[in-house]
Amino acid sequence: MRVLMTGAAGGIGKEARRQLAGRYPLLRLLDMVEIEPAGPGEECLVVNICDLEALTAAMEGIDCVVHLAGMSVEPESNAWEQVLSANIAGTYNIYEAARRAGVRRVVFASSHHAVGYYRRSQTLTGTIAPRPDSYYGVSKVTGEALGRLYADKFGLSTVSLRIGAYRAKPTDVRHLSVWISPRDMVELLRCSIEAPLLHYVIAYGMSANTRAIWDNREAAVLGYRPVDNAEDYAAEVMSTGAPELEEAKPFHGGWYCAWDLGSHGLFID
Template sequence: MRVLMTGAAGHIGGVLRDKLAGRYDLLRLSDVVDMPSTGPGEEFVKAELSDMADVRTAIEGMDAVVHLGAIPSEDSWEKILPANIVGTYNVFEAAREAGARRIVFASSNHAIGFYRRDHTIDDQVPQRPDTRYGLSKAFGEDIGSLYVDKHGFDVMAMRIGSFQPEPQDARQLSTWLSYGDMARLVTTGLEAPSLGMAIVYGISRNTRSWWDNRRAFELGYDPQDNAEDFADRLLAADPPEPGGRVAHTLQGGIFPEMEYGGDPDRL
């Protein structure tokens, strides 16, 4: 399998390069910034995601895409629109043209960040984006659905929680995704015989998860880490996590709290 990874110069890309080394026939790395070096089995194609010609060049000859490239947090509409929305459209459409019909998309928990923490949700619930950033991830899931239904793609949208070497605060006892489990989830998305449109949660096997990840487990995802191992230290911190009452009520944390002017009890 020949795999294109967009956003390959970033945090997740760097970890995946290391963990996937040698696993596929070719790992083509792409990013808008230059990458200092490539290893065996890797090559680099520089591409700006909002430029369709660039994306076509990056995808040519590939069988599958791990689409990580994006503005990775809340930002202005002027930045989110070209990178995350136009860029994701370009990736799907160029993949269709090139015959690369499998895409593993880095969605986010911020596509569903307005759900309350006392409500466990699965892969079937309607999206509740919490920011412009979350809206762009909801768009990525929706274009995945369109290309599955219309063009027979296999798509895994990973609603990634918090990708860190170790959980950083009390919220991440629920949302943490370890480095090793990220690699396990991405390889599941690339190698499961058939995905259809699979929405999965990008989290480790966390005891305090708010997310029912049965779709990922059905596909073969077998996470090995659990944020609970860090609970005593994280719960003893003062404060245990950033933000106020809205952030502490809602799954998206400080993202839904930004700009929110209402009473959290109405949510």
């Protein structure tokens, strides 16, 4: 398995590089910023994912692309322009370059903000209709849709991971439901890379949290067995954790739902 990982200089990318070192004959690391020098079995490339030709060349000989690059939050200014370029056009380039280069699978870092406006009273599955809570969430819905298109039209195996809150440990009450530890995150990536015979899957990126509000049976199909649990930090979070905005409390997406898109009220019923 020869793997290309985009966004390799980012938080998840660095951790995945560390934990997956030596696992594959080739781990090609790509980012638009400089990456720490290549070790054994690694190659490093500075490429902007907005450059389709360079991206196609970077995918030569690759079996699986792990796509982490892009805006990883809702930008505070010019949000639409930024997610349009890095996340929507950029993710189109990933799928199109993968098709041209004959890649067999793409693992896409989506986000639970693709379904953030559902209420926490409802447990979400991977097949529930999108309900984004931000322009960032819209970009992740678009990335998931591109994966579905390239799977159905071109037979490119695709996995979209609706990642929760990736942190060393949970820091607020909502995280007790949606946290994913670094260890579980990389294990979920590994399962997504290596699971046989997949057409199209959407799974949630979370640890084995007691307070889970996502039904993650699709991740189990990938072979994912998380080992960490946010509940281990519950006492600490309850006593010192950041308080949650009242308006954000009903929704899966938390404060993203209380984030004004610029001009008018935003709360749904």
